[in-house]
Amino acid sequence: MAKVLVIGNGGREHAICYKFKQSSLVDEVFVAPGNPGMGDVATIVNIKANDYDGLIKFCKDNKIDLVFVGPEIPLCDGIVDILSEQGIDIFGPTKMAARLEGSKVFAKNMMKKYHIPTAKYETFSDYEKAKEYLLTQKCPVVIKADGLAAGKGVIIAKTKEEALNSLEEIMCNNLFQSAGKNVVIEEFLEGEEFSLLAFVKDDKVYGMQLAQDHKRAFDNDEGLNTGGMGAYTPINHLAQDTYEEAMEKIMKPMAKAMIEEGCPFTGILYGGCMLTNDGVKTIEFNVRFGDPETEVILLALENDLYQTIMDILNNREVELKFDNNHYLGVVMANNGYPGSYEKGAIIEGLDNVDLCFHMGTGIDDKGNVIATGGRVLFIVGKGDSLKQAKENAYANVKKITCSNLFYRHDIGDKGLKNE
Numbered sequence: 468m469a470k471v472l473v474i475g476n477g478g479r480e481h482a483i484c485y486k487f488k489q490s491s492l493v494d495e496v497f498v499a500p501g502n503p504g505m506g507d508v509a510t511i512v513n514i515k516a517n518d519y520d521g522l523i524k525f526c527k528d529n530k531i532d533l534v535f536v537g538p539e540i541p542l543c544d545g546i547v548d549i550l551s552e553q554g555i556d557i558f559g560p561t562k563m564a565a566r567l568e569g570s571k572v573f574a575k576n577m578m579k580k581y582h583i584p585t586a587k588y589e590t591f592s593d594y595e596k597a598k599e600y601l602l603t604q605k606c607p608v609v610i611k612a613d614g615l616a617a618g619k620g621v622i623i624a625k626t627k628e629e630a631l632n633s634l635e636e637i638m639c640n641n642l643f644q645s646a647g648k649n650v651v652i653e654e655f656l657e658g659e660e661f662s663l664l665a666f667v668k669d670d671k672v673y674g675m676q677l678a679q680d681h682k683r684a685f686d687n688d689e690g691l692n693t694g695g696m697g698a699y700t701p702i703n704h705l706a707q708d709t710y711e712e713a714m715e716k717i718m719k720p721m722a723k724a725m726i727e728e729g730c731p732f733t734g735i736l737y738g739g740c741m742l743t744n745d746g747v748k749t750i751e752f753n754v755r756f757g758d759p760e761t762e763v764i765l766l767a768l769e770n771d772l773y774q775t776i777m778d779i780l781n782n783r784e785v786e787l788k789f790d791n792n793h794y795l796g797v798v799m800a801n802n803g804y805p806g807s808y809e810k811g812a813i814i815e816g817l818d819n820v821d822l823c824f825h826m827g828t829g830i831d832d833k834g835n836v837i838a839t840g841g842r843v844l845f846i847v848g849k850g851d852s853l854k855q856a857k858e859n860a861y862a863n864v865k866k867i868t869c870s871n872l873f874y875r876h877d878i879g880d881k882g883l884k885n886e
């Protein structure tokens with residue numbers, strides 16, 4: 468029987484632990500640093516994601532068979548290189564391969580070089596040159612900080628004035644610190660977004676069922692961009708052709724391109740895609756499971772997660788299978804998120820909810836579960852139709868009482884409108 472260590476502390480990691488826990492091959496799931504809400508499926512280990520010495524010692528002492536990393540920061544920092552050097556089995560991209568997410572300039576240049584469809588763009592390290600170029604572009608225009616910025620580094624400017632202000636903030640006033648030293652300025656694409664996640668090893672790409680995130684904070688896609696306010700899967704209104712096109716033109720070519728560049732990719736590759744009038748285009752790549760898409764995709768995945776990863780690591784073919792249910796999840800977030808928010812409101816009703824992943828909860832002195840994160844809970848509904856999954860999810864949301872949480876009411880509506 469195997470022991471697995473999951474790294475991270477959000478809803479995504481809770482779902483990953485939940486899925487590993489279901490494996491008949493796994494007898495113990497650990498999570499570092501985790502959050503108290505994950506105690507149902509994992510043993511919480513008090514080691515930070517960037518404490519590599521601590522993690523190495525823990526893996527050796529506890530004979531961990533597989534390490535799985537949730538978030539992008541340790542991956543871009545090279546955790547896979549560091550742990551594998553110690554002979555620890557870990558599934559994820561190396562530091563060089565993680566540049567696909569860690570540097571938008573790298574990702575865009577790769578797409579250009581290997582003819583992978585994406586928005587037209589230029590990259591800049593010089594403010595004056597960037598400004599000159601910006602003045603020639605039509606609005607809306609998209610400005611992206613090169614480096615990691617916790618999902619906040621993308622500005623969609625509706626006017627030239629807004630674009631120029633943003634550029635100055637990013638390049639001259641260090642709005643995103645060093646992440647904004649270089650920028651990508653790209654054309655604004657119109658269309659419908661979807662997420663295609665795949666297990667990848669070198670040129671083998673195993674695509675998962677499509678999912679859709681809801682990036683904006685409020686109903687009708689209003690408000691600021693967030694880490695994601697809800698997700699559902701499958702996406703039946705997008706044709707199988709769309710999936711095939713994204714696999715053949717985006718995911719597989721990028722896996723091949725990474726080999727060509729001498730930094731083959733192993734791990735979860737996330738294609739942020741958009742179906743435009745001109746075919747499927749790439750919005751971005753991430754090098755890990757998306758949060759919150761993972762929380763619904765892993766529920767639909769019928770394969771044993773541990774077996775699947777072991778097969779992929781050992782170059783055995785796998786066939787991914789997904790069940791026929793619909794899964795829809797609603798994020799409950801602290802008022803103020805994605806800006807500043809108060810922590811500590813007591814959450815009641817969790818025992819009455821069918822299934823919930825903890826994104827940002829803690830325990831107070833009296834043993835109450837409290838809301839500590841920006842995003843706090845991910846409440847899941849399951850059904851034999853999208854409509855039923857939505858009804859179940861919101862029926863569960865209503866069972867939660869907390870004075871400081873808000874949520875969107877329209878998760879899944881794009882799918883319902885197109886059914």
Ligand SMILES: Nc1ncnc2c1ncn2[C@@H]1O[C@H](COP(=O)(O)OP(=O)(O)OP(=O)(O)O)[C@@H](O)[C@H]1O
Pocket residue numbers: 586609611617618619620621623653654655656657660682692694739750751753
């Ligand atoms: N060229 C574009 N045209 C239209 N919308 C875009 C474009 N680029 C980005 N966006 C919008 O901005 C969002 C964030 O952009 P992107 O995915 O590149 O940033 P990110 O910060 O890396 O996101 P994540 O946190 O999901 O990794 C996208 O989901 C999309 O809605």
Ligand SMILES: [Mg+2]
Pocket residue numbers: 568751752753
């Ligand atoms: Mg990204």
